[in-house]
Amino acid sequence: xxxxxxxxxxxxxxxxxxxxxxxxxxxxxxxxxxxxxxxxxxxxxxxxxxxxxxxxxxxxxxxxxxxxxxxxxxxxxxxxxxxxxxxxxxxxxxxxxxxxxxxxxxxxxxxxxxxxxxxxxxxxxxxxxxxxxxxxxxxxxxxxxxxxxxxxxxxxxxxxxxxxxxxxxxxxxxxxxxxxxxxxxxxxxxxxxxxxxxxxxxxxxxxxxxxxxxxxxxxxxxxxxxxxxxxxxxxxxxxxxxxxxxxxxxxxxxxxxxxxxxxxxxxxxxxxxxxxxxxxxxxxxxxxxxxxxxxxxxxxxxxxxxxxx
Amino acid sequence: xxxxxxxxxxxxxxxxxxxxxxxxxxxxxxxxxxxxxxxxxxxxxxxxxxxxxxxxxxxxxxxxxxxxxxxxxxxxxxxxxxxxxxxxxxxxxxxxxxxxxxxxxxxxxxxxxxxxxxxxxxxxxxxxxxxxxxxxxxxxxxxxxxxxxxxxxxxxxxxxxxxxxxxxxxxxxxxxxxxxxxxxxxxxxxxxxxxxxxxxxxxxxxxxxxxxxxxxxxxxxxxxxxxxxxxxxxxxxxxxxxxxxxxxxxxxxxxxxxxxxxxxxxxxxxxxxxxxxxxxxxxxxxxxxxxxxxxxxxxxxxxxxxxxxxxxxxxxxxxxxxxxxxxxxxxxxxxxxxxxxxxxxxxxxxxxxxxxxxxxxxx
Numbered sequence: 001x002x003x004x005x006x007x008x009x010x011x012x013x014x015x016x017x018x019x020x021x022x023x024x025x026x027x028x029x030x031x032x033x034x035x036x037x038x039x040x041x042x043x044x045x046x047x048x049x050x051x052x053x054x055x056x057x058x059x060x061x062x063x064x065x066x067x068x069x070x071x072x073x074x075x076x077x078x079x080x081x082x083x084x085x086x087x088x089x090x091x092x093x094x095x096x097x098x099x100x101x102x103x104x105x106x107x108x109x110x111x112x113x114x115x116x117x118x119x120x121x122x123x124x125x126x127x128x129x130x131x132x133x134x135x136x137x138x139x140x141x142x143x144x145x146x147x148x149x150x151x152x153x154x155x156x157x158x159x160x161x162x163x164x165x166x167x168x169x170x171x172x173x174x175x176x177x178x179x180x181x182x183x184x185x186x187x188x189x190x191x192x193x194x195x196x197x198x199x200x201x202x203x204x205x206x207x208x209x210x211x212x213x214x215x216x217x218x219x220x221x222x223x224x225x226x227x228x229x230x231x232x233x234x235x236x237x238x239x240x241x242x243x244x245x246x247x248x249x250x251x252x253x254x255x256x257x258x259x260x261x262x263x264x265x266x267x268x269x270x271x272x273x274x275x276x277x278x279x280x281x282x283x284x285x286x287x288x289x290x291x292x293x294x295x296x297x298x299x300x301x302x303x304x305x306x307x308x309x
Numbered sequence: 310x311x312x313x314x315x316x317x318x319x320x321x322x323x324x325x326x327x328x329x330x331x332x333x334x335x336x337x338x339x340x341x342x343x344x345x346x347x348x349x350x351x352x353x354x355x356x357x358x359x360x361x362x363x364x365x366x367x368x369x370x371x372x373x374x375x376x377x378x379x380x381x382x383x384x385x386x387x388x389x390x391x392x393x394x395x396x397x398x399x400x401x402x403x404x405x406x407x408x409x410x411x412x413x414x415x416x417x418x419x420x421x422x423x424x425x426x427x428x429x430x431x432x433x434x435x436x437x438x439x440x441x442x443x444x445x446x447x448x449x450x451x452x453x454x455x456x457x458x459x460x461x462x463x464x465x466x467x468x469x470x471x472x473x474x475x476x477x478x479x480x481x482x483x484x485x486x487x488x489x490x491x492x493x494x495x496x497x498x499x500x501x502x503x504x505x506x507x508x509x510x511x512x513x514x515x516x517x518x519x520x521x522x523x524x525x526x527x528x529x530x531x532x533x534x535x536x537x538x539x540x541x542x543x544x545x546x547x548x549x550x551x552x553x554x555x556x557x558x559x560x561x562x563x564x565x566x567x568x569x570x571x572x573x574x575x576x577x578x579x580x581x582x583x584x585x586x587x588x589x590x591x592x593x594x595x596x597x598x599x600x601x602x603x604x605x606x607x608x609x610x611x612x613x614x615x616x617x618x619x620x621x622x623x624x625x626x627x628x629x630x631x632x633x634x635x636x637x638x639x640x641x642x643x644x645x646x647x648x649x650x651x652x653x654x655x656x657x658x659x660x661x662x663x664x665x666x667x668x669x670x671x672x
Contacts, residue, residue: 045465089652092659098404098465099606100655106599107648113641228473235466274484278477281470285462294461 011140012263018144019259020252021151022217026051026226028154028251029209030233032161033202035244037083038237039165040198041178041191041304044086045101047206048230049108054078054210056116059221063124071124072150072211079207080200082108087199091192097306105230119221127216148216150208154248157205161244174198178302206230228281235284239291241300257283333667334609341657342607345650352645358636370631371624375514382515383585384597385616385623387412389522390577391601392608392615393529394450397570398464399610400533401563402546407453407468408574409598410475411446415575416582417479418445420589421487423501423582434505438579446575447568449475454567458560464567476594483590497590507583518580522619525573529612532569542566574598600626603651622647 030047037044054075062071086104090097130152133145165171177184177194184191213229214221236254240246261276292298350360371381391408398405419442426434453471456462482488482498489499507517533539542562545552552559577597586592604622608614629643662668 085652089656092656094658094661095655096404096658100652102404102406102465102602103606103648103651103655106603106644107652110641110644110648114639114645117639117641228469231466231469235470238463238466271485272481274477274480278474281473281477285456285467285470285474288462288467289456289460292461292463294459 009267011267014140014144015263015266016256016259018140018146019263020256021144021147022255023258024251024255025148025151025154025212025217026209026229027233027236027254028151028158028248029212030206030230031236031240031247031251032154032157032244033079033205033209034234034237035202035240035242035247036161036165036174036205037195037199037202038305039178039242039302040174040195041181041302042087042090042097042195042199043101043234043305044083044104044199044202045098045231045234046082046086046104046108047101047202047234048226048228049105049112050079050082050203050206051108051210051213051226051230053082053108053112054207055214055225056112056119056221058207058211059124059214060116060119062126062215063119063122066125068125068127068215071215072127072208075211075214076204076207079203079205079210081203083200083203083206084196086203087192087196090199091196113223116221116223120223123220124215126219127212129216148212150212150216153208154251158244158248165244175302178304181304206233209233232280232284235288238298238301239284239287241298242302243300254280254283329667333661333664334611336664336667337657337660338607338609338654340660341653342650344657345646345653348653349646349649352649353636353638353642356638358638363632363636366631366635367625367628370628377624377627379514380627381620381624382513382519383623384626385619386516386518386522386584387577387581387597388601388604388619388623389519389526389615390573390580391598392604392619393525393601393612394446394570394574394598395602395605396608396610396612396615397529397533397573398450398454398563398566399605400539400542400546401566402549403454403457403563403567404465405450405453405468405567405570406465406602407450407471407571407598408577408601409594409596410468410472411449411571411574412578412581412598413472413475413479413593414449414578415442415446416578416586416593417475417482417589418442418575419579420498420501420582423505424487424499427502427505431505434501435507435583438501438505438583439576442575442579442582443572444575446578447572450571450574451564451568454563458563472598479589479593480591487589489588492588492590495590497588500588501582503587505583506587507580516580516584518577518584521576521580523616525576526612526616529569529573533612538562538565574601577601600647603647603654606651607654 030051034047057078058071058075061074062068086100089095089100127148129146129148131146133142136142173189174194177191181191213225236250240250257279260279261273353363354360370377372378391412394408394411395405419438422437422441423434426437453464453467456467457464484496487498488496509516541557545557545559545562581593582589600622604615604618608618625646626643629640632638632642633640
């Protein structure tokens with residue numbers, strides 16, 4: 001306790017940093033997934049629904065099987081299935097991908113609430129964390145340095161995706177579909193099939209992000225689990241200029257913003273708790289205002305993307 | 310003589326074509342809704358619920374009795390208004406999904422106006438509340454329109470973010486500056502007072518909000534389809550470049566349409582406060598804004614069609630309680646059904662132009 005008081009106001013930045021690592025994980029996975037989907041020329045706004053639905057499935061599977069890792073896998077597969085639904089419907093001619101995303105967002109949330117009713121009370125096994133803070137006696141710092149494996153997976157995944165998009169045949173085909181559907185067709189590829197795979201992979205990753213919510217932090221299932229993290233992550237991809245590595249840094253920034261409210265609360269500053277809770281949304285909006293422009297298309301934007309056309 | 314015959318034939322064919330294309334926009338969404346109802350019936354069947362029983366109960370809960378009609382129309386009122394928040398900007402090709410935020414801001418500002426004028430004659434208070442609510446909602450969505458026009462910020466994402474920001478402002482104020490200290494369990498503002506409530510339509514038992522909704526939808530319909538302004542907006546929605554070439558004030562169109570849409574959703578917030586809730590609290594964000602998006606898409610962004618569609622979805626919402634009591638289904642069943650309908654309606658967009666009977670024979 002002496003340590004806590006001697007830290008004084010340093011508690012806040014430490015908590016923000018620890019929170020940034022914790023809170024950013026779902027942002028990271030959703031934005032990496034959405035980044036892939038958008039690079040193939042389609043936008044999936046339904047990832048908010050995917051996040052909630054997969055969080056519920058992950059929690060349920062972990063509760064029934066006792067293995068949180070099985071829960072993560074089930075959550076990821078749920079995400080892939082929802083991604084496939086989005087891709088198949090958007091693959092029909094004349095269907096608007098933005099609107100389908102909104103519909104899937106509402107559907108995913110509704111379905112998760114419907115099926116997740118019995119999961120609100122029971123406690124499922126949650127994911128373990130790796131303790132990087134064994135050397136310190138300061139409880140706050142120790143807490144901040146408990147890092148979940150999924151976060152580390154995300155840290156590895158971001159540069160891998162950069163490499164895969166840049167240097168593999170698969171990445172090139174995906175980017176071709178995103179830049180010019182005609183070019184991809186001319187090369188003999190089915191644009192719909194490429195986008196189906198990209199959206200399913202995107203949903204798979206977003207599903208992992210969802211399992212983090214219910215199986216690590218906050219580590220339970222309730223109907224208020226995600227309020228807009230999914231959609232913030234979609235906006236974050238625009239801010240990150242469709243670059244997986246920038247998605248990583250942006251996720252950390254957003255995680256830090258989201259952790260600000262709880263961090264201030266820990267030093268008894270309760271004023272504006274809800275406003276600080278809205279910090280990621282305000283930050284997203286502010287960043288979009290600063291970085292977008294009506295005159296030119298954004299640098300790095302896939303040319304086939306409906307949201308920037 | 311031959312000329313007269315020809316022109317008559319053309320006239321007859323045009324009327325036939327017009328009927329055929331109207332039939333198409335009615336028949337295809339109906340097919341989509343029926344497909345969604347079948348899919349949802351199969352879904353609840355998995356949980357051991359008999360779909361026939363389900364839909365009988367739903368019909369009873371929505372339209373079966375006088376009481377259920379009251380419940381349905383009470384829910385339809387805000388749905389018409391929030392649907393217009395999506396349908397009006399949609400004329401310009403914009404996808405605005407900020408009805409929930411505009412409703413919340415409208416309700417909050419209407420409450421603030423009502424509380425500031427406590428003691429004034431009820432008519433004055435109600436008028437001030439309506440103006441405050443509409444202005445708040447209007448500026449809220451017009452802000453997103455301005456971001457789109459001046460900064461190129463995608464309006465779908467910005468309006469969704471604004472929803473979360475609006476709810477945060479609501480929670481911040483009802484738990485802080487505007488809180489009635491007597492509201493312990495559920496932080497709320499002070500009551501706007503019984504005398505200031507807008508009350509029920511005599512003999513119907515439904516509050517006046519439904520009339521506001523119908524009038525707003527009529528005005529919106531006339532604006533979109535029978536004024537030069539609406540015509541310009543639809544041109545800009547069809548082809549932005551063409552609109553710029555012929556010198557249409559695209560920015561003004563975007564800002565005005567967004568403002569009017571937001572006004573409508575803001576009015577929904579005012580109605581929720583002045584006819585149902587009496588005070589602002591977290592209940593204001595009950596999801597009418599999100600269901601309104603579905604109403605607008607199902608109505609194919611036609612303001613007039615929003616009225617029957619809102620009544621249909623209001624009915625589905627109204628039947629939720631009965632499903633919970635009679636069939637032991639979770640309250641989220643309504644959300645699932647709405648989601649399935651939404652997906653089916655959007656997927657049905659692909660059917661337009663596929664059925665021969667609806668196509669113009671002139672081609």
